[in-house]
Amino acid sequence: MPESGASVAALLEAAATRLQQAGVAEPRREAWRIWADLEEQAGRHTNPVDRERIALPESREQYERAVVRRAAGEPLAYVTGLAGFRCLTLRSDRRALIPRPETEGLVELMLARAPAGRIADVGTGSGCIALALADEGQYDLVVAADHSREALGLARENRIRTGLLISLVLGDLLQAFGDRSLDAVISNPPYLTEAEYAALDSSVRDWEPRDALASGADGLAATRRLIEDAGRATRPGGWLGLEVDASRASDVARIAGGSGWIDTTVHMDLFDRARYVLARRSEAE
Numbered sequence: 486m487p488e489s490g491a492s493v494a495a496l497l498e499a500a501a502t503r504l505q506q507a508g509v510a511e512p513r514r515e516a517w518r519i520w521a522d523l524e525e526q527a528g529r530h531t532n533p534v535d536r537e538r539i540a541l542p543e544s545r546e547q548y549e550r551a552v553v554r555r556a557a558g559e560p561l562a563y564v565t566g567l568a569g570f571r572c573l574t575l576r577s578d579r580r581a582l583i584p585r586p587e588t589e590g591l592v593e594l595m596l597a598r599a600p601a602g603r604i605a606d607v608g609t610g611s612g613c614i615a616l617a618l619a620d621e622g623q624y625d626l627v628v629a630a631d632h633s634r635e636a637l638g639l640a641r642e643n644r645i646r647t648g649l650l651i652s653l654v655l656g657d658l659l660q661a662f663g664d665r666s667l668d669a670v671i672s673n674p675p676y677l678t679e680a681e682y683a684a685l686d687s688s689v690r691d692w693e694p695r696d697a698l699a700s701g702a703d704g705l706a707a708t709r710r711l712i713e714d715a716g717r718a719t720r721p722g723g724w725l726g727l728e729v730d731a732s733r734a735s736d737v738a739r740i741a742g743g744s745g746w747i748d749t750t751v752h753m754d755l756f757d758r759a760r761y762v763l764a765r766r767s768e769a770e
Contacts, residue, residue, distance in 0.1 A: 611636070678702060725765070
């Protein structure tokens with residue numbers, strides 16, 4: 486990296502070179518993203534045009550440490566501590582999965598079917614789904630549930646960061662919810678098989694929490710339990726929305742149908758993969 490007293494432009498150029506050498510796909514874009522996100526979190530204004538100014542010593546030191554982390558393979562969202570999700574910018578770290586664009590589609594589908602009432606986001610992680618629903622819906626109650634205290638801690642930080650009203654619940658799936666207490670349940674549960682988890686790219690497997698990714702020999706252990714328990718916790722006419730592995734979407738739809746859910750549909754994500762399963766409880770129950 487350049488000597489002390491270097492300009493922001495010089496720091497960015499040196500960082501891009503280092504990231505390129507480490508095999509990062511878009512080194513210049515990521516070099517700028519790291520700088521901009523760190524400056525934002527420090528409360529310092531970042532002007533993309535004003536790159537010839539001299540970087541503050543504290544900015545330089547923090548930036549150089551972050552670039553080393555990214556060059557070593559740590560995901561960008563963990564390095565910068567920020568991740569975008571729909572209209573929100575959220576804190577992101579190793580306590581939870583990094584919010585992904587595919588999951589934004591699940592929020593869109595649920596808002597179209599159950600935009601109000603009482604809804605629970607099960608396995609909330611960073612809180613991204615629950616917070617997006619609170620931001621865009623007209624719910625009486627949005628609950629973010631997770632069995633991980635660490636993940637709920639991150640969701641709590643994001644609740645503070647966004648100022649959105651969600652309730653946080655520690656518990657396994659829907660065990661903390663009463664019968665017919667919800668109008669909808671939404672979840673991005675773990676859905677990989679053990680073999681698929683082992684074959685993940687190291688940028689995911691070595692950094693993101695295993696419990697949020699793998700779910701038994703067939704990848705459906707958590708999903709089966711969730712479908713069954715959601716049937717108990719949702720009212721007649723209530724909705725269930727799940728993100729699933731594309732290769733098992735039809736299996737999930739079949740499991741839902743066998744558990745009493747009706748109007749079960751499979752929906753494609755932005756990459757045209759079967760990524761979501763939506764189902765409804767009969768009004769006659």
